[in-house]
Amino acid sequence: MVRLSDVAEKAGVSAATVSRVVRGEGKVGDKCRAHVKQVIAEMGYRPNINARALASKKNEIIGVITPNVTQAFYGALVTGAENAAQQVNYRVMLNNSHNQIDTELDAISSFRENGSQNIVYHSNVASNEQLINLAKEIQGLVVLNRYIPEIAHRCVWLDNTAGGRLSVKHLIDKGHRKFVFLASNQDLQDPVDRLKGAKGALLEAGIPWLEENVGYIMPSIDNGMKGISQLLERKCEFTAVVAFNDSLAIGAMNRLQDLGVKIPEDVSVIGFDNTDICKACRPQLTTTHYPIAEMAKYATELSLKLTTTDEIDSTKTHLYLPHVYERDSVATRSAC
C-alpha cells in the first residue's frame, strides 16, 4: 500500500502538501498541485481511511438503521439512502434491528465509534425522548418516517393523515359509502394517523364512522386473510376495504376472491405503500404511494448537510405527501 509519505517523497514535497491536494483544501501552488496529482495517479495512491478518520475524527460513512431489509419497503429505503451516499462517495453501514431497541442503540454506538456522524434512523421502538437525546449528541442524525416536534427539522416523514384521507376519498369519489378497515395493531403513530385521516374523509362526506368495521392486526398477507374473515364474521357490510398496507390489502383481496367475491366489481380494495408486490396480485393493487426511496435519499442528503453546513433552517420540517396510485383493484360503484 502506497502511503501519503511515499507520494510526498517521490514528488519532492512534504506530506502536508500532498495531504492538501488530496483533500482539495488549503493553499497549494498551481504547478505544485498538478505535479502532485500526477504522482498520485502514477503511484495509484489511495488514502487510508482509518488513519484519516483517526486524525480527523470524521469518517465518510452513513449509517442506516431499519427493521429488516427483507421487506420490500425497507429495501427501497436502503436503496434510496445508498443512492445518495454513492453520489458523494460515502459508504453505507446497514443495521437490521428487527425492532430491537438494544440492537438499534448498539448499532448507533458502533457507527459513532467508526467516526460516523451521519445516521438515517427508522425506528418503530425508540421513544421520542431517546430520539431527541440522540439528536442532541449526534449532529447528523435524521429521523425517518416519524415526526417529533422538538427536532422537527431533523425529521423526514410522510403525512399519514393525508394518506388515510386520500385513500378513502378516492373510494368515496368512486361512489363507495360502505367501508371496512384493516388497520395495524402496532403501537405506532402511523396507523393512528391513517385511521384519523380516513375518519376525516368519511365525516366530510357525511358517512358515519363505525368502529366495529375496523380490524386491528399485525400487517402481513396471512393476517390480511384472517382479518377480512373476522370482519365478515361480524357481518360488516361493505363495498370497499381500506388496508394499512399492501400486504394486508392483498391478503384481504385474495381471501375475498376465494369466497367468490369479485374484485373490483363486487368489492374494491386499496393498499398503502406501493411496494413491488402490488404488481404480483390479481387484479393489480391500487394503493397509496409512499415515496420511501426518495424520502430516504433526501434524508441522507439532509444528514450530510447537517454535518457540513451551518445554514440549516431549524424552523422547518420535511414532510412528504402520498398520492393514490391507481391500478385495477378499485372500481366505480354506480349505485349504493
Added chain:
Amino acid sequence: MVRLSDVAEKAGVSAATVSRVVRGEGKVGDKCRAHVKQVIAEMGYRPNINARALASKKNEIIGVITPNVTQAFYGALVTGAENAAQQVNYRVMLNNSHNQIDTELDAISSFRENGSQNIVYHSNVASNEQLINLAKEIQGLVVLNRYIPEIAHRCVWLDNTAGGRLSVKHLIDKGHRKFVFLASNQDLQDPVDRLKGAKGALLEAGIPWLEENVGYIMPSIDNGMKGISQLLERKCEFTAVVAFNDSLAIGAMNRLQDLGVKIPEDVSVIGFDNTDICKACRPQLTTTHYPIAEMAKYATELSLKLTTTDEIDSTKTHLYLPHVYERDSVATRSAC
C-alpha cells in the same frame, strides 16, 4: 470519549494490559483482569475502531456487494449476511452495484481501504478472471451464487442444474408432458444451468426438448406477461410453464388468467427463488426454493473463517441444493 489510557490510568495499570483484557488475548492475572473490567464498565469505555484498525490493519467490517436490495432476493441475501455479522459483532457495509462493474470494483477498493478483508460478493458482471484475481489479493473474499473451479473453496453457490431438473421433474411427476419455458436472457450461468437441468429431466422421461418452446427475456412480472403471450402466438402447446424466477412465473400466470386459463386446473406454473411475492399472487406460487438467506449467512461465516483460521479445506466447495416448495399453482394432470 474515554480512551484506553484513561482506563489504564484509573485502574493503575499500563495501557498494554488494558488492551489485553479488552481483546481477551495475552496473559493477564485473574484479579488484574477483573479489576480492569470493572473500571472499563464504570467508565463506559469503548474502543476507538479507527485507531484499532489503523494499528492492527484490520477492521471488523464485512462488505456486501449485490445488484440492488430493492429486489426481494437481494434483500434476503443482505439480511442473511447481516445476521451472521451481528453474531460476531461485525458491521456490514453495503453496496448496490446496479450491475455496474466499476461500482463493484470501487466498492471493493473502498472496503479494503476501510481495512476490511471480508467481502461477500454477488456479481452478475465480473468475469471469472477478475474474481480469481481479487480472491488472490483479498483473503476473505467469498463469491456468492457462482462457481469458479479455480477458487472453488471460496464459492458458495446453488446447484442450478439440479434446480432446473427438480422443477421439471416435479411437474412430470404430476403428469405433465408438454412444457413451455420462460428463461432469462441475461448473460449468466444460472439460466443456462437451469435450462440444462430442465432438459435433462425431460430426456430422462423420454420427452423431447423443443427449443421453440423457450422464451428468453429479462426477468420481471411485466416480461412474464409478454413472454407467455409470445409463446402463445407461436402456438406452443403446453400444460405447464417453467419460469426462471418467481417474477416471470407470476407474470405468466396472471396473463394466462386474464385469457381465461385456469391455474392450476388448465395450466400449472412453477417459479424459482421462493421470494415473498409467491404468497401475493393467486393461486399462491409453487416454486423452487433458493435458500439465499442461509447461503449468504454461510458465506459470511466462511469469509470470517478465511481470515481467522488456517484450517480451511481448499479442496471443497460449498454447494447448496434447492428443493421444490409446494403451494397452489401446480396440479396433477391425470391424462395427457
Added chain:
DNA sequence: TTGTACGCGTTATCAA
C-alpha cells in the same frame, strides 16, 4: 504476568 516504547497513515497547528 506486566510495562515500555514505537509505529500505524493522516490531519492539523504552527512556523518559516
Added chain:
DNA sequence: TTGATAACGCGTACAA
C-alpha cells in the same frame, strides 16, 4: 504557499 512536528487512540514486539 510550503514544511516540520505533534497529535489521533490503539496494537504489539520486546524487555522486565
